Amino acid sequence: MITIHVRYxxxxxxxxxxxxxxxxxxxxxxxxxxxxHLADQHGAPLREMLLGSDGNIASYLVIFRNGQLIGQQxxxxxxxxxxxxxxxxxxxxx
Amino acid sequence: xxxxxxxxxxxxxxxxxxxxxxxxxxxxxxxxxxLGGNGFGTRLLWENVGPEVDALAPENLLIFSxxxxxxxxxxNPGRMEVIGKSPLTxxxxxxxxxxxxxxxxxxxxxxxxxxxxxxxxxxxxxxxxNQVELRDASHLWGLTTSQTExxxxxxxxxxxxxxxxxxxxxxxxxxxxxxxxTPQRSxxxxxxxxxxxxxxLKAIAVRGHGPIRVADxxxxxxxxxxxxxxxxxxxxxxxxxxxxTPGIVSLMDALGRFPTQNFRMGSFSYVDRINADTLRxxxxxxxxxxxxxxxxxxxxxxxxxxxxxxxxxxxVEYETVNALGACIWNANLDALxxxxxxxxxxxxxxxxxxxxxxxxxxLWDEEILNLDDTGGLALYWGDMDTVLPLLxxxxxxxxxxNLLAEGVRRAxxxxxxxxxxxxxxxxxxxxxxxxxxxxxxxxLAHVTSTRGADHLKAFPVIDETGYPDEGRRRYGEQYxxxxxxxxxxxxxxxxxxxxxDFGAVVDxxxxxxxxxxxxxxxIYWPDIAAALEAATGMEMPVEQLQRIGERIYNLQRCYxxxxxxxxxxxxLPRRFSEEASPSGNAKGQTIDIExxxxxxxxxxxxxxxxxxxxxxxxxxxxxxxxxxxxQR
Numbered sequence: 001m002i003t004i005h006v007r008y009x010x011x012x013x014x015x016x017x018x019x020x021x022x023x024x025x026x027x028x029x030x031x032x033x034x035x036x037h038l039a040d041q042h043g044a045p046l047r048e049m050l051l052g053s054d055g056n057i058a059s060y061l062v063i064f065r066n067g068q069l070i071g072q073q074x075x076x077x078x079x080x081x082x083x084x085x086x087x088x089x090x091x092x093x094x
Numbered sequence: 095x096x097x098x099x100x101x102x103x104x105x106x107x108x109x110x111x112x113x114x115x116x117x118x119x120x121x122x123x124x125x126x127x128x129l130g131g132n133g134f135g136t137r138l139l140w141e142n143v144g145p146e147v148d149a150l151a152p153e154n155l156l157i158f159s160x161x162x163x164x165x166x167x168x169x170n171p172g173r174m175e176v177i178g179k180s181p182l183t184x185x186x187x188x189x190x191x192x193x194x195x196x197x198x199x200x201x202x203x204x205x206x207x208x209x210x211x212x213x214x215x216x217x218x219x220x221x222x223x224n225q226v227e228l229r230d231a232s233h234l235w236g237l238t239t240s241q242t243e244x245x246x247x248x249x250x251x252x253x254x255x256x257x258x259x260x261x262x263x264x265x266x267x268x269x270x271x272x273x274x275x276t277p278q279r280s281x282x283x284x285x286x287x288x289x290x291x292x293x294x295l296k297a298i299a300v301r302g303h304g305p306i307r308v309a310d311x312x313x314x315x316x317x318x319x320x321x322x323x324x325x326x327x328x329x330x331x332x333x334x335x336x337x338x339t340p341g342i343v344s345l346m347d348a349l350g351r352f353p354t355q356n357f358r359m360g361s362f363s364y365v366d367r368i369n370a371d372t373l374r375x376x377x378x379x380x381x382x383x384x385x386x387x388x389x390x391x392x393x394x395x396x397x398x399x400x401x402x403x404x405x406x407x408x409x410v411e412y413e414t415v416n417a418l419g420a421c422i423w424n425a426n427l428d429a430l431x432x433x434x435x436x437x438x439x440x441x442x443x444x445x446x447x448x449x450x451x452x453x454x455x456x457l458w459d460e461e462i463l464n465l466d467d468t469g470g471l472a473l474y475w476g477d478m479d480t481v482l483p484l485l486x487x488x489x490x491x492x493x494x495x496n497l498l499a500e501g502v503r504r505a506x507x508x509x510x511x512x513x514x515x516x517x518x519x520x521x522x523x524x525x526x527x528x529x530x531x532x533x534x535x536x537x538l539a540h541v542t543s544t545r546g547a548d549h550l551k552a553f554p555v556i557d558e559t560g561y562p563d564e565g566r567r568r569y570g571e572q573y574x575x576x577x578x579x580x581x582x583x584x585x586x587x588x589x590x591x592x593x594x595d596f597g598a599v600v601d602x603x604x605x606x607x608x609x610x611x612x613x614x615x616x617i618y619w620p621d622i623a624a625a626l627e628a629a630t631g632m633e634m635p636v637e638q639l640q641r642i643g644e645r646i647y648n649l650q651r652c653y654x655x656x657x658x659x660x661x662x663x664x665x666l667p668r669r670f671s672e673e674a675s676p677s678g679n680a681k682g683q684t685i686d687i688e689x690x691x692x693x694x695x696x697x698x699x700x701x702x703x704x705x706x707x708x709x710x711x712x713x714x715x716x717x718x719x720x721x722x723x724x725q726r
Contacts, residue, residue, distance in 0.1 A: 009344045010333045013371055060329050062559045064348050069560055069580075069679045088345045089333045090561030093613040094412030094527060094549075 002027055002081040004034060009088045015046035025079065031065070032057055032075040034085070049089065062088040096120050099309040100162035100629035101130065102205045106226060108219060110293050111152055111211030115226050120205050126632065127716065131161035132188060132601035133646040134206060135177025139186065140649055140720075142210075145657050149181035149285075150267060150292040152212035158199070158258065158298065159206040164604025165197030165306050165385070167318045168625050169325055169617070172196055172385030173606050176258075180284040181292075182269040182446070182501050183522035183546040185654045187284030190550070190601055191275040192384035192392075195300065198256040202302025209293060218246065218297040223304065231296035235265060238439040239274035246299045258298045261441025263489040264291035268499040270446035270524070271489075274438060278408045279384070282443035284523070284545055285501075309631030317624045322388055324616045325609070331389070334613060335381075337370035338391035339412035344369045345559065346412070347420075349580060350678030351532035353525075354420040355475060356452035357518050357669055360529040360677035364425035368415055376427055382408055389609045395431060402428040407435045416527035417448025422455060423475035433482055440489035447488065449524035450498040450505065451481055456516045462509065469493040518667050520547035521659065530670050530687075532680030533558060535586040538690045541664040542590060544650035551647075552593035553612040554586070564615035581683060587693035595643035602646060645715040648707045651700070652720045661705030664691060 007020045016038070023041070025034055035057055039047040052058045056075075063070040064086040070077070096103030096119055107116040124130075128137050135157040147153045157177040164171050174196030180187025199205070202223050209219075216231040234242050242259040256276040263271035264287030271287030272280045281287075290296075308314050325331055333341055343365065346352040350360035366372060377397055383390035396406040410431065418424060418433045437444045451473075457463040458473035465472065471480055471494055487495025497505050502524055506517035518525045523546025530537020539552035556564040557578045565578040576584035593612070599622060600611045610617040619636045626634045651659075666687060675683045695702045699711035709721045 010341050010370060011336050014336075019371065058329070059563050060561055062345065062561060064679070067348065067678055067681075069349065071560060071575075072562065086344075086348055088348070088559075089330055090559045090563075091330050091333045091341050091345065091613075092555035092558040092561075092564070093334075093608055094339045094342050094346070 001025065002029065002079060004079055004082070005084045006038065007084065007086045009086065010091060012046065012049055012087050012089065015049050016042050028078050030076045030078055031063065031070065031085075034079055050087075060090045062090045097122060098125055098162070098630040098632055099307050100166065100626075101125060102200050102203045102306070104204060105206040105208060106204055106221070108207065108209045108228070109211045110209060110213040110217065110228070110295060113213075113228055115228070125162070127642065128646060129161055129599065129602040129626075129642060130205060131159050131164070131175045131604055132177065132598055133642065134602070135159045135175055135188065136186070136646050136649050136653070138208060139177055139179065140653050143179050147179065149179040149184060149187070149289060152293065153210065154179050154289055154292075156209040156286065156289050156293065156295070157206060160196045160199050161602050161604030162630050163625055165200040166308060166629055167314065167386065168605065169318070169321050170384065170387045170389065170606035170609030171604055172387060173601070173604050174199065175601055176273060176281040176286050178286050178289045180286070180545065181267070181288045182285040185521060185546065185657045185659060186544050186650045187286060188545055188601075189272065189281035189283045189286050191273075191279050191281040192606060193256070193275045193277055193279035194385045195256045195258055195275045196604055197385045198300045198302050200302070200306050201304050202300050203304050207298065209295060212292065213294040216294045216296050218299060219295065221298065221300045223302055234296045236262065238262070239441050240439060242297055243274075243276065246297060250299070250301070252301055255299050255301045257300070259441070260287045260290045260296060261439055261489065263441040264288055266489065266491045266499070267291055268442065268489060268491065269501045269504070270443045271441050272443040274441055278438060280409070280438065280443070283445065283548070285443070287441050308629045310628045314625065314628035317621070317628055321610065321617055321621055325388055325614060328614050328616055330614060334391055335389055337374060338393055339608065340370040340373055340410060340415050342412055343415055346527070348678050349532050349558070350675050350680030350683075351529045351536075351558070351580070352420055353416060353527050353529050354677070355423050356421060356449075356456040356516060357525070357529060358456070360532050360675050360680050362420035365420065367425040368419040368427050368430060372427060373410065373415075377431060379406075384606070387606065387609055391608060397428045397431055400428055402432040405432045405435050407431060407438065410434055413527050414444040414448070417445050418481075421448050421452040421527070422481060424478055424481070425476065426478055429478035429482070433478065433485060436482060436485050440485065442485065442489055445526050446501060446524040447485060449518060450488070450502055451484060453502045453505070453516055453518065454498060457509065457513055460516070462511050462513055467494070467509070515668060518669070520666060521663055523547040529675065529680065530666060530685045531675040531683040532678065533580040534583045534685055534690065535589050537666060537670060537685040537687060538586055538590050538694065539593070541666055541687055541691065542594065542694060544647065544654060550607060551597055552590040553597055553607050554589045554593050555612050556615055557582070557586070557589065568615050568618060581680070583690050587690050587697055591694060591697050594647050595640060598646040599639060599643040602642075641715065645717065648711065648715055649717060649720065651707055652712070652717070652724060655706045655724055659705075661695075661703065664705055
């Protein structure tokens with residue numbers, strides 16, 4: 001098992017009911033699997049913010065892994081123990 | 095009879111020297127070629143305020159200008175423009191504001207107010223529908239912005255009067271004084287509050303009761319409803335509504351785009367203490383909105399307890415959270431809100447105010463300034479016990495504050511000793527909260543903006559996060575993935591040029607850049623063209639509208655060229671190209687503007703050597719008069 005740390009921002013915090021949490025995942029779990037796990041754990045409305053209607057990661061979700069912006073082609077990347085994910089909606093401006 | 099609907103059809107011309115007030119019909123050709131708002135002001139400035147006129151001289155114009163969609167039913171139609179030569183930059187200047195003043199002008203029957211001259215004594219301009227007069231404001235001179243607004247409302251006996259006021263900063267000709275607009279919005283940038291102060295115009299107060307007539311109400315209703323629906327269906331809409339512009343603080347910090355310690359860094363170690371979630375938890379009272387806005391990004395905040403208890407304010411923006419937070423290394427949210435409120439009361443642009451202070455703090459840190467220079471002030475990072483009094487000293491031009499009241503460019507020139515390296519400006523305008531090393535399009539936007547360093551002319555927001563949907567919606571697949579990648583330079587010249595032309599139109603019709611046109615990227619050229627046709631009765635093919643945007647932007651560049659601006663001025667401070675960002679997603683990044691700039695000039699049809707519009711381009715835009723004037 002690996003442990004990852006998740007930080008939610010903006011209205012994702014409301015969806016998750018928390019600003020941050022630590023979750024356990026099977027070894028080799030991908031980013032996409034981690035987000036599905038979070039969606040299952042919290043249910044709606046977080047699910048609707050993390051996943052699109054097709055069950056894939058929402059195209060408007062912005063993800064940082066250990067401070068690095070993750071592109072949408074990288075959702076199958078395996079996560080490592082102690083990784084930190086920061087999750088945002090793709091809000092712009094300013 | 096003015097032929098187009100959507101407009102009130104007339105303007106006020108006020109000469110403060112003679113006290114003469116004149117009504118003129120709105121110029122039909124101006125409406126057709128420049129729409130209104132920003133375009134109207136640009137043309138008037140070009141025709142009437144030459145390079146020989148000092149920004150603080152009576153001959154400078156101060157133009158309050160609405161657009162044909164302002165006050166209508168399209169989403170976010172509450173914006174208006176203030177235009178004049180900037181005392182901060184000495185070139186073209188404008189500031190845009192939301193709130194309710196623009197629609198109130200239209201309800202009173204006026205599209206614009208053009209002010210010239212200098213009153214022998216303080217006055218304010220009172221507009222009650224068709225009754226317009228200059229009133230004595232001697233008793234208001236010296237008051238803060240909210241005191242002035244309240245005094246005028248009491249005198250009128252009408253709480254619905256909308257005002258544009260200056261505070262002590264404008265009266266004292268602080269070069270980055272803003273104009274405060276009902277309700278607690280600001281036309282902040284470019285120092286146009288100092289222009290108002292130089293004219294001894296303390297305020298404009300407006301109350302209107304008339305309708306805005308549109309050409310095809312049914313069509314406009316259909317267009318507007320469709321736009322409202324699209325905005326509300328956007329998956330990001332709830333996040334923009336929930337937190338407004340501060341909602342991007344943590345995201346920009348993670349991107350390394352959040353200027354910290356005067357742009358030494360792009361991320362703030364204590365960002366969680368000042369981000370949107372903390373702000374909401376600490377001080378949120380209720381949601382607010384500008385006129386006709388479905389987004390309602392504005393909020394009322396109040397500090398509940400502690401030394402700054404009962405500090406109440408609205409319009410807390412991302413820019414201010416940065417300028418009075420990370421950029422001066424302040425993690426005390428309550429003190430940040432108090433400083434924001436103080437700037438509003440004094441009539442200071444929070445961006446420039448924060449930047450002159452972060453500039454001074456870095457000079458202190460680098461031991462370029464000492465106690466003798468500052469009159470005994472120690473300028474330690476994040477020391478809000480110094481920052482709050484210093485803001486007052488700037489507004490009243492007292493002691494060291496008098497130097498900072500000149501803005502970073504002039505202050506650095508006066509200080510010397512290498513201070514200029516730390517002056518974060520382009521063409522004299524302090525850089526707002528976008529680090530071009532972390533988002534390359536913003537670096538380009540800062541140098542090509544016609545009002546000096548500015549993100550809002552091009553407002554290239556679709557490449558902030560790498561999120562592709564907005565780029566796809568706006569430009570199709572053609573430019574993906576580069577156009578949405580913040581660190582990529584490919585296609586960014588195109589993105590900036592398109593944003594500048596589109597932004598000139600948005601600012602000319604009276605709509606908002608944060609409510610769908612740029613942020614959310616739902617409203618674009620065809621939508622505004624359709625709304626304009628329905629509101630005004632003009633024929634407005636998209637190509638014609640694009641040409642208008644390009645014409646406005648080119649004329650602003652011509653105006654700056656008349657004032658000696660060339661390609662040599664289109665540059666960022668050395669920090670951005672010489673010091674790699676240590677922060678976030680931008681770690682290790684610098685920015686090389688030149689290749690993007692080269693491509694930009696090419697797309698614009700500007701001379702790559704001078705950076706001026708070519709005769710061919712000006713002819714194409716119907717600006718033949720500018721060719722001759724530039725040649726002279």
